[in-house]
Amino acid sequence: MALLRRIEPVIVLEQLGNTLFDTALQMVVKDRSDNASYPGMSPEDSRQKAITDFYMIYNLVVRFTPILPALLLARLSDRGWRKAPIVVPLSGYLLSRLALLLVVVSGLPVTVMYGGAFVFGLSGGFGAFWPGVMTVVSLGSTDTDRSKAMMVVELLYGMAGLVGSLVSGHLFTLYTSSLGHGSILLIVSTLLHLLCLLLAGFLLQVKDVGSRAPQEEGQLLSPASDEAPVVEVEVEAAVEVAVGINKVNVALLFAAAFLYDFAVGGAVEILGAFVLKAPLSWTAAQVGYGNAAGCGIFLTSFLGVIAFRRWVSDVDLILIGMLSFASGIFFMSFVTATWMFYLARSLNLFALIPMPTIRSLLSQQVPSSLCGTFLTLLQLTLKVAGLVYIPAFTKIYQATLHWLPGFVFMLASMFTVLGMIPVSMISWRMPWRRRYERIPGD
Incomplete structure (x- = not known):
């Protein structure tokens, strides 16, 4: 019961259901786009345009509605309502998964998912859920252990996604004659959510x-001095809010996060369609392995x-991570075989x-006292980045399909390098550069 009262099981279950849904949506969109036809375009290019156009509108709705x-x-x-940014978005997750299940079972057009994305956004979506999770983690850890605590959360999130992705492609192929492909996968995803x-x-x-x-310290004071610490704490809190923001x-x-998310989000936005086209032409199982x-x-x-x-x-950790992504995604530009895809991914360690x-x-x-607000503002800044990179990368990809799809x-990779500039500026402003200075004794 002590474990179930922590945030970690929520993160694991959410990501397990989410990865199953992502694979299902990707394969459903692919199947519904097989018969797409556009004037002056080959069948393969028409399918790529249909897939990327769907994801462009779908992801714009997902990112714009939750602001x-x-x-x-x-x-x-x-x-004080710390659970609200977690519980409310989870209800949106559940409804959107039910919407895709309805599309598969009833044979409705995949554009119905635009409505599912809108409902998901009205609940706050990932832009509310993840800052809510990070706020809970921040409050439950000290300043010195906060980076490690957040990375533990990211690790659990990733491991749950790894497991879910490995089995998602195989679950997608399981079906009954009355429900069709993907129905069992979506039922499991819905139950997990x-x-x-x-x-x-x-x-x-x-x-x-x-x-x-502070509460424990207050208990050591005598009853006669109870009012003084309260006033002192209130004054310190007011001063903290007034001067505590660098x-x-x-x-x-914010600038570094915007540029990095612009680069990562734009690349991932296209990667799903990129692996479905020739010469890769992945199956559902391969899509699951790629997501894993x-x-x-x-x-x-x-x-x-x-x-x-x-x-x-x-700061150095941030730069190492950015360099890792920049090198791997640059190599992805020249991928023409599945083994090359995994080699490029290995550079993104x-x-x-x-x-x-x-x-x-x-x-x-x-x-x-403002931690939750600023973490949410950061997440919304990333949403604004999505409003820019989703249509931009989609249209550039469609325009460069013939001569270099990996452009x-x-x-x-270029935007990632630009994101390293504000991070380098922060390194000269942070106080830890003075922590190794020797203080002379008496």
Whole structure:
């Protein structure tokens, strides 16, 4: 029961259901796009255009709709309703999975999923869920252990995705004559999301490590002095809010996160369609294995943090991760065989280090009372990046299909290098550069 009251089981169940859904959606869209036809385009190019057009609209709805709901849920979180940004989005997850199950079982057009994406967005979506999770993790860890705690969460998220992806392709091929391909996969995904919602709603507990120490100290004071510490704490909190925000560092962290998410999101946006076209032409099982390779990066990134954090700072960790992604995605531009795809993925070993480390640094630049708001603002900044890179990368990919389909991956590598600039500027502003200065004694 103690384990079930933690955030980790919620993360595992959510990601298991999510990876099953992603594979199902990708294969359903592929099957429904096989008969697509556009004037002046070959059947293969027509299918690629249909797939990328669907994902462009679908992902724009997913990223644009949650902005206001996520902000509202963030305010509720900072006012004490810490579970709201977790429970409400999970209900949206459940409804969107039911929508795809309805599409498969009833034979409805795949465009029905635009409505499912809209409902998912109204619940706050991932833009509310993940900051809510990170807020719970931040409150439950100290400043020194926060980066590690966030990477543990990322590790569990990735391992759950790895397991889900490995089995998703095989579950997709299981079907009954009355339901069709993907129905069993979607039923399992829906049940996992239902269990996750019940777990978060009724068992999850939120602990605040930071607020425990002052309370324990207050118990050591005599009853006559009870009022003085309360006034002192209130004054300190007011001062913390007034001067506790390092605006320049916050701006640099937001810029680095925007550029890196622009690069990663744009590349991943196209990668799903890229592996379905010739010469790769992946099956459902291969799609699952490819998604599992992406989830495996969570493990290698976690091990990278454990190995490097003893000798390098958080800023250096971000730069290592960005360099890893830039090299791997550049090589992806020239992939023409499945083994080359996995070789390119192997260069992305530490590509997931930057974002949780950026969130950790951001949480240290603002007072704890505004942690949830700023983490949500960061997530919404990434949503804005999505509103730009989704149509941009989609149209560039469609325009370069004939001469270099991987050109968008070169662009992603370039934007990653640009994202390293604000990170390098932060390294000269952070106080840890003075921690090795020797203080002369008496």
